[in-house]
Amino acid sequence: MSTVAGILNDYETIRADQEAFYRDLHAHPELSHEEVRTADDVARRLKAWGFEVHVGVGGTGVVGILRNGDGATVLMRADMDALPIGEATGAAYASTVDAVMHACGHDVHVACLLGAARLLSSHREAWQGTVVALFQPAEETGDGARGMLADGLAGIIPVPDVALAQHVLPGAAGTVLTRPGPVLSSADSVRITVHGRGGHGSMPQKTVDPVVLAALIVVRLQTIVAREIAPTEPAVLTVGSIQAGSKSNIIPDEAVLELNLRTYTEQTRAHMLASIERIARGESLASGSPREPEIEVYDSFPLTENDGAVTARVALAFAEHFGADSLPMELQTASEDFSDVPRALGVPYTYWSIGGTDPDAWATAVRDGTVFSAIPANHSPLFLPVMQPTLQAGTAALIVAAGAWLAPGSGRREASEKNR
Numbered sequence: 445m446s447t448v449a450g451i452l453n454d455y456e457t458i459r460a461d462q463e464a465f466y467r468d469l470h471a472h473p474e475l476s477h478e479e480v481r482t483a484d485d486v487a488r489r490l491k492a493w494g495f496e497v498h499v500g501v502g503g504t505g506v507v508g509i510l511r512n513g514d515g516a517t518v519l520m521r522a523d524m525d526a527l528p529i530g531e532a533t534g535a536a537y538a539s540t541v542d543a544v545m546h547a548c549g550h551d552v553h554v555a556c557l558l559g560a561a562r563l564l565s566s567h568r569e570a571w572q573g574t575v576v577a578l579f580q581p582a583e584e585t586g587d588g589a590r591g592m593l594a595d596g597l598a599g600i601i602p603v604p605d606v607a608l609a610q611h612v613l614p615g616a617a618g619t620v621l622t623r624p625g626p627v628l629s630s631a632d633s634v635r636i637t638v639h640g641r642g643g644h645g646s647m648p649q650k651t652v653d654p655v656v657l658a659a660l661i662v663v664r665l666q667t668i669v670a671r672e673i674a675p676t677e678p679a680v681l682t683v684g685s686i687q688a689g690s691k692s693n694i695i696p697d698e699a700v701l702e703l704n705l706r707t708y709t710e711q712t713r714a715h716m717l718a719s720i721e722r723i724a725r726g727e728s729l730a731s732g733s734p735r736e737p738e739i740e741v742y743d744s745f746p747l748t749e750n751d752g753a754v755t756a757r758v759a760l761a762f763a764e765h766f767g768a769d770s771l772p773m774e775l776q777t778a779s780e781d782f783s784d785v786p787r788a789l790g791v792p793y794t795y796w797s798i799g800g801t802d803p804d805a806w807a808t809a810v811r812d813g814t815v816f817s818a819i820p821a822n823h824s825p826l827f828l829p830v831m832q833p834t835l836q837a838g839t840a841a842l843i844v845a846a847g848a849w850l851a852p853g854s855g856r857r858e859a860s861e862k863n864r
Contacts, residue, residue, distance in 0.1 A: 447570040448765065448847035451563050452840050458562055462835055465489075466555040467537035473526030473546045476582035479504040482524045482554065486579050489558055493565040495577065498600050502591030507600055508577040510565060515573030516849040519604040519791070520560065520842055521782055522553035523583035532825040548822045549612035549800060552829055554579060556610070556838030563843060571850040576601050578785070586631075586745045589784035598789060606754055607786035607793035608845050610838060613776075614819045615799030616806040618833040620762050620841045621773035622796045624755040628748035629680070629706035630713055631779035632741050636661065636701045636724050639735040645693035655688050657731040658699035661724055662686070665703065668719045673712060680706040680777055681716065706777050708747060717741065745779035751792035758794050761848040765840065773797050778822070794845075798838045800829025 465485070474482055483504045490497045495508035504524070531538045531545035539545040561577045578601075582588030615621065638661065640654030662683050673679045681703060688699035703720070707713040724737045762770040773796060786793035799806070801819055809818045820826035 447851055448844055451567045451570050451843055454563060454567065455836060455839065458559055459836070462555055462559045462839070463831055465558065466551055466831065466835060469551040469554060470535070470546050471537045471540050473539050473541055473544045473551070474524075475528060475544060476525040476585040476588065477503050479524045479581045483579065483581070486554065486558065490561060490577065493562055495561065495565070501597060501600065502581060502588060502595045504581040505588070505592045506579040507597070508561060509601060510561070510575045512568045512574065513572040516605040517574040517576060517602045518846045518849050519576040519578055519601070519607040519785070520557055520846060521578040521580055521607065521609045521785065522557035523550045523580045523588065524554055525550060525582055525584050525588070527584060527823060529823065529825050533828040535828055545825065547824060547827045548584070549827070549829055550583070552612045552800065552834060552838060553610065555835055556842060559835065559839035560842035560846070563839070564846070571847065572852050573850045574602055575846065575850070576604060583781055586743055586781050589781040593785065593788050597785070604786070604789065604791045606849055607789070607791050608758070608842065609782045609793070609795045610841055611780070611795070611797050612800040612829050612834060612838065613797045614801050614815070614821050615797070616803040617799045617801055617830050618803060618837045619769045619771055619799040620766055620796060620837060621771045621798070622755055622759040622762060622794070623773035623775070624750050624752045626708040626747060626749045626775065627773060627795055628776050628778055628780050629678070629708055630747040631704065631706050631743070631745040632713065632717065633743040634703050634705070634717070634720055635740040635742065636703070636720070637698055637738040638701070638724065638728055639698050639733050639737065640696065641734055642697040643695050645695055648695060651695045652732050652734060653695050654697065654699040655695070657727060657733060658686055658688060658701055660727045660731070661701060664723045664727060665720065668716055672715065672719055677712055678708055678775060678777070679712055679716065706779065708775070710747070745781055746783050746787065748780050748783045748795050750794045754792045755794040757848050758796065758845045761844050762841065765844045796841065798834065798841055800834045802830045
């Protein structure tokens with residue numbers, strides 16, 4: 445860890461540039477699959493620091509490879525896309541793009557990975573091996589990682605020994621949090637179209653009302669988690685949209701429900717999907733629906749399940765560097781597509797979080813029990829991580845984690861083990 449400390453001692457030399465980059469990126473967000481400006485800026489910087497750079501991977505993805513002798517290969521990933529949300533933070537560097545903002549902190553992720561890449565490039569004497577810096581598009585739509593894989597990512601990069609990623613979340617800035625095993629849920633959206641027989645609102649006896657059918661399905665869906673899933677197994681099912689009809693006195697022909705589920709095991713996921721289909725078909729039959737419902741699963745995100753040994757290694761390195769600011773991470777119901785990459789490559793991985801909230805504001809909210817009401821969370825128009833110490837901690841976390849594999853001497857052992 446002494447070599448890592450030596451690299452991080454140089455952070456102040458990049459701080460001003462990193463902060464300027466972050467402010468500019470926050471002010472110029474780009475939606476999923478549209479990250480052209482961001483990708484160009486990332487590629488230009490990586491090239492200047494001596495990385496072998498590949499652009500246009502999966503559309504707008506960027507990959508930088510820095511080889512520094514024999515040793516382990518460490519992949520570090522940052523997502524680049526923003527969200528279709530109008531910013532309400534009032535920051536001096538607030539989004540200049542109407543109804544688009546970095547409301548999930550991906551600008552933090554990009555700035556931190558670039559900072560780590562720059563410091564590793566300028567301190568090659570302190571580590572050995574290969575660094576792969578992967579800047580991924582379209583995390584918010586859940587298909588960015590798959591797009592990079594489909595575009596030949598595996599043939600572009602050397603096979604990693606480990607894959608690393610992080611996310612900024614509400615929590616005291618300067619803290620890093622790890623968790624072995626499942627950490628982010630898998631997610632599936634489901635669209636159910638149920639059919640009725642339309643007619644005049646004054647003559648319901650001549651119709652099959654799909655609005656009533658949809659309402660019955662919504663009520664019955666609530667029993668899946670409450671009565672079919674063990675209380676010790678986390679799961680969430682939300683009906684987020686019901687669309688039917690055009691006028692108060694017209695009974696429509698169909699209704700469309702859109703729902704979302706979050707699970708932490710494939711067994712629970714399969715059970716819930718089967719139960720949703722059973723309920724939709726059963727209620728349609730009970731209502732006398734003239735046609736069976738159409739059920740479509742879309743926008744699926746994989747389970748993020750951290751490798752135990754990799755997470756333990758990173759957590760130990762974090763404890764040595766961050767001390768009391770290295771904390772356990774709670775199970776999250778959010779979802780990510782990062783794990784698609786290491787899973788496809790057959791690589792163990794770990795995914796951790798960093799805090800982005802002003803430490804005093806966080807401490808006050810914890811004390812007062814107002815964390816949920818007082819602290820803006822990801823995807824809020826008010827979400828704005830404090831710039832420091834968030835950027836410094838996020839940059840350090842990546843270097844500390846990578847350093848657990850890239851320290852001189854350990855890399856040769858990793859390469860030897862990989863080749864056996």
